[in-house]
Amino acid sequence: MRPRPLRLLVTLLLACCLAACADGAAAPVNGSPGVGDPLFPTAGNGGYDVGHYGLDLSYDPPSGRIEATAALTATAREPLASFDLDLSGLTVTSVTVGGRSADFSRKGTELVVTPAQPLPAGRRFETTVVYQGVPGLLTDPDGSQEGWFHTDDGGALALGEPVGSMAWFPGDDHPSDKATYDITVTVPHPMTVVANGELAGTAPRPGGRTAFHWHVAQPMATYLATVAIGDYTVQRSRTASGLPVYTAVDPRSDDPQTAASLARIPEIVDWESSIFGPFPFSSTGAVVAHLGDRQGGYALETQNRPTFPGNEGTPAVPVTTLVHELSHEWFGDWVTPHNWQDIWLNEGFATYTEWLWKDHEGVATEEQSAQAAFADADNWAFAPASPDAKQVFAPAVYGRGALVLHELRRALGDKAFFRMLRAWPAAHPYGNASTQEFTAFCADFTGKNLTPLFATWLYGRARPAHL
Structure with a gap:
């Protein structure tokens, strides 16, 4: 047996570890097999x-x-x-x-x-x-x-x-x-x-x-x-x-x-x-x-x-x-959801754009489109801010998501609302944003207390008595 070389190797390895710690260097890790998306946890990768x-x-x-x-x-x-x-x-x-x-x-x-x-x-x-x-x-x-x-x-x-x-x-x-x-x-x-x-x-x-x-x-x-x-x-x-x-x-x-x-x-x-x-x-x-x-x-x-x-x-x-x-080139592609639970930021905005187009074309007013969405029971199956993996493309993400914007327009007035529609994607150019960032942005942008509105229309399960 020749223990001295072994002891020397251990001493050298320990010295290297201590030197790395002293320099603040972190040990290499294995990147995670997912980013922890709440709906698709293995999607993406860490590191x-x-x-x-x-x-x-x-x-x-x-x-x-x-x-x-x-x-x-x-x-x-x-x-x-x-x-x-x-x-x-x-x-x-x-x-x-x-x-x-x-x-x-x-x-x-x-x-x-x-x-x-x-x-x-x-x-x-x-x-x-x-x-x-x-x-x-x-x-x-x-x-x-x-x-x-x-x-x-x-x-x-x-x-x-x-x-x-x-x-x-x-x-x-x-x-x-x-x-x-x-x-x-x-x-x-x-x-x-x-x-x-x-x-x-x-x-x-x-x-x-x-x-x-x-x-x-x-x-x-x-x-x-x-x-x-x-x-x-x-x-x-x-x-x-x-x-x-x-x-x-x-x-x-x-x-x-x-x-x-x-x-x-x-x-x-x-x-x-x-x-x-x-x-x-x-x-x-x-x-x-x-x-x-x-x-x-x-x-x-x-x-x-x-x-x-x-x-x-x-x-x-x-x-x-x-x-x-x-x-969607603005809402989805330019500003993209942070994770898949934020998908209403894509589909709610795009559905609301359809309502604006129908109003522009004289097919139906924005209010008529909102009333039809409000009456549709499928839009009340779950809150648009919290779909599960099977509900990512369900009606509530689209129609109920658009109703959130309808209620924001009512609360803010046309001038502030349409300013917000331009300012929101421009605040995250070619980036990502979450539902929480959107609600905070609206509050900061308008200076209004919008918590009750979001609690009912974005996060609530029960349909209000009327639109």
């Missing part, structure tokens, strides 16, 4: 913030398969021995951190990454994930599906609310972590790819394929990212104020009502801008896909241009739905 996603996908229509690389630029918020990425299905073939090979493992929808060396707090790093497979769909607690929809012509449509983006790329899949994006998708000619942001360019690829590169310069939540692959008729125009408008419509989903609605995008955007303030992104528009009768899908306020799934014989885009989704 870092993503600043940019570089996504490069090659898509094969006959098989529905992708071969992809995701390069994430992030900053460690604490010393990290390991960290998680959200990814559902698909096969990961390699992971690097800072250009060095990293260990990784899979546990459900968690991709656990262990860098070759721990990451100190404040370190900016790049993680590259190479992966492949056939992206699929996730079923939400309310029974709806999201993720990667395969269309019946070999194309695809990605819809990710609330946690479906992890069906096609690894990331920090929670609205509290917004980032910029570069999305490049390579497809066979003559297919078209539409995504968020601006089309930065196209380039030929071997085998009669084309790469479409889309750049998203303004921060975006993961659930707002989209890719639409297929045969699209693309039209470009501008609003009266000069904002670029880009629409892409699958010819099988085209119909007179949809065409009439899309033609009004410049008018709608300029009207909403007159109420909510300047449009917060570099372009607007819409994508109208074709999912086929076998799939559901849903309209979604994907950043820059909302997405609508359509089928033959069914008008894909009623004008009020387009008004609703475009208003």
Whole structure:
């Protein structure tokens, strides 16, 4: 036995630990597999913030398969021995951190990454994930599906609310972590790819394929990212104020009502801008896909241009739905909920915008829309500020959420109320906000005691005797 070297090693290790403690350095930790969202506790990940996603996908229509690389630029918020990425299905073939090979493992929808060396707090790093497979769909607690929809012509449509983006790329899949994006998708000619942001360019690829590169310069939540692959008729125009408008419509989903609605995008955007303030992104528009009768899908306020799934014989885009989704560019995309329990800050505002539009169009007054919502028993199933995971997209989030704004308008008067509608999203540009921040903002902005109003309309369960 030779104990002296062992004692020397222990002494050195102890000295290192004492030196680290003396310097105030924290020991590396394993980043948490979720941010603690009250409705989706495993959504997102702890320990870092993503600043940019570089996504490069090659898509094969006959098989529905992708071969992809995701390069994430992030900053460690604490010393990290390991960290998680959200990814559902698909096969990961390699992971690097800072250009060095990293260990990784899979546990459900968690991709656990262990860098070759721990990451100190404040370190900016790049993680590259190479992966492949056939992206699929996730079923939400309310029974709806999201993720990667395969269309019946070999194309695809990605819809990710609330946690479906992890069906096609690894990331920090929670609205509290917004980032910029570069999305490049390579497809066979003559297919078209539409995504968020601006089309930065196209380039030929071997085998009669084309790469479409889309750049998203303004921060975006993961659930707002989209890719639409297929045969699209693309039209470009501008609003009266000069904002670029880009629409892409699958010819099988085209119909007179949809065409009439899309033609009004410049008018709608300029009207909403007159109420909510300047449009917060570099372009607007819409994508109208074709999912086929076998799939559901849903309209979604994907950043820059909302997405609508359509089928033959069914008008894909009623004008009020387009008004609703475009208003989300302010309420949802520009200022994004802090967590999913705050979803009424998206849907209540967008529903109220529908009421304003109907009033503007002479279809129904705002008061008539409010009375109809008040009479609807579904709007009183729960308080809009406290849905559970099955109720995120239930009527009370929409209609009852809009009633909160109706009552605020009554309490504040039109002048102060419409000033508030502009000031609220502008107070959190490209950021996040919670219900508590909104109620505090309203009180500070107006100097009024609004606690009784919010207690009844936002947090209360019982329907008042009258509106």
